[in-house]
Amino acid sequence: MDAWLAAALDYIPRWIGFQLRHHDQPGCAVAIDHGGATVLDAAFGVADLSTGEALTTAHRLRVASHSKTFTAAGILRLIERGLLRLDDPVGDYVEGLHPDVADATIAELVSHSAGLLRDGPDAGQFLDRRPYLDEAELRADLALPPVLPAATRFKYSNHGYGLLGLVIEAVADRPYADWIAREVIAPSGLAETTPDVPATPGIPLARGHSCRWPLGRRVVIAGDNPTRAMAAAAGFTATARDVARFFGSLSPGAERSILEPRTRREMTRRLWRDEAVSLERHYGLGVISGPPGEWAWFGHTGSFQGFLSRTVVVPDHSLAITVLTNSIDGPAYAFVDGILHILRTFEARGAPPAGRERWSGRRWTLWGAFDLVPVGERVLVAVPGLPLPFLDATEIAVDGPDRGHVARAHGFMSPAEPVRLEPESVWIGGAHLVSEGALARELAARET
Structure with missing residues (x-):
């Protein structure tokens, strides 16, 4: 492992732990995979606020919706075996669809460009107001016409991925959950992933939580509700380390994967740009991608009632x-x-030299918390409450074991002023x- 990465991995949990506290969140699990190995695996907070x-x-x-990437990988695995083609009409495999839905291709469903309803006439399954659709209910919705012509724009559809689950069942001649577990989850080496709520007793499952408002409490x-016919779109449960391992294996350069490199390149290619968002975002075959560049990424997000998640893969850095x-x-x-901001900062500046451990730690003033973080030749004064803790950070040049000066800072701070390190505190100007x-x-003394 590169020294800069090891140094970044040391700070990331400290920043996440503070962020969780700062935002008054119940819990968070974080994992980072590097070249097929888990290099960070951490959990913070509580699994259930009611029990602690x-x-x-x-x-x-x-x-x-990370589930969609597992489903897309399953579809591509069938294509590699010659059992499907991306340009096949879905009606070749599933009966009873509206004619225009039946004409949609497998590629259009996987890339969310078939023009289908997002969640059907009643999205209550995603609002915890009704059970998830069973197959009969899903098929009834798929008998309705699309809302847009196919191949005109990116339009996300959970129903489209529910339909892909039916395609897998038709081609494999076995239930989706059984096939995806055998052909995608197991060969990917994922021991802590299931396509729906775990059926095995004793497996720890975190509880979800609402927003604080309107009640003023979560x-x-x-x-733990089963997603039934929508499992292919939204049902998966997993640990953070399993998700990071699986997504890392989809990188075109990954050494171990259930898909061929050519397939992974096609999967992660930017097909549709989401034109209605301010930040550049694209969709490929079951994955979201950001803008191009050295730190270009692909991955997915997930929103389940009570849960929110995100994964990104940076192929150029095998992360x-x-x-x-x-x-x-x-x-x-x-x-x-x-996390990307922290990694990029360390990658650009490098690991600190030996002996800088004394210049590391969290300190406080009335204005909040500040982190001394040695990065490269400087010590950055990070603000852990910020979403990007090193943004415009004051930089300290170390002149001796407990002496330094502010080498870089914006004009409202203390540029050029001395810095003095003490055992439990620091003077900056x-x-x-x-x-x-x-x-x-x-x-507390002010209150007495």
């Missing part, structure tokens, strides 16, 4: 990052962006940053 049970790395969480959402949260407002998107306990005592 600690969230562990062994807990399964609902990963929701409500526990069991999250896969998964963040699973157990609240519907969990900042999984922001956490992944923050005229500002004295102390331990959390010291600040707590200072604030």
Whole structure:
């Protein structure tokens, strides 16, 4: 492992732990895979607010629409075996569809360009107001016409992936859950993943949680409801390490994968741009992609009642990052962006030299927490409450064991002023940053 990556992995859990506390979140599981090996696997907070049970790395969480990537990989595996083609009409495999739905191709369904209804006439299954659709209910919705002509734009459809589950059942002649477990989950080496809620007793399953409002407190959402005919779109449960391992294996350069490199390149190619968003985003065959560049990524997100999750893979650096949260407002998107920001900073500046451990740690003032983080030749004064903790960070040049100066800072801070390190505090210019306990005592004294 590169020294810069090891240094970044040391700081990421400290930042995530503070972020969870800062945003008053129940729990979060984070895993990072590098070249097929798990290099970070951590859990924070609680699995269930009503019991206080600690969230562990062994807990399964609902990963929701990450399920689509597993399903897409299954479809592509069938294509590699010559049992399907991307340009086959779905009506060749599933009967009873509206004629225009039947004309949609497998490729259009996998890439969300078939123009289908997103969730049918009643989306209550995703609002915890009704059970997930069974096969008869899904088929009834698929007898309705599409809302747009096929191949005109990216239009996300859970129903489209439910239909792909029916395609897999028709081609494999066995239930979707059985086939995907045998042909995708098992050969990918995933021991902690199931296509729906685990049937085996004793497997720890984290509970979901609502937003704080309108009640002013979070409500526990069991999250153990089976997704039935919608499992191919939203049903999977997994640990963060399993999800990161699986998505990492889909990178075109991965050494171990259930799919051929050519298939993975096609899977991760940008096919449709989502034109209605401010940030550049594309969809391929079962994966979302960001803008091109050295840190270009692909992956997926997931929203289940009570859970929010995100995974990104950075092929150029052989990294896969998964963040699973157990609240519907969990900042999984922001956490992944923050992790990428930390990784990019360390990759650009390098690991710190030996002997800088004393210049590391969290200190506080009335204005909040600040992290001293050695990065390359400098010590950055990070703000762990920010979504990008190193953004415009003050930089300290170390001049001696306990002396330095502000080598870079914006004009409202303390450029060129001295820095003095003490055993439990640090002076940056005229500002004295102390331990959390010291600040707590200072604030408590104001109340007496």
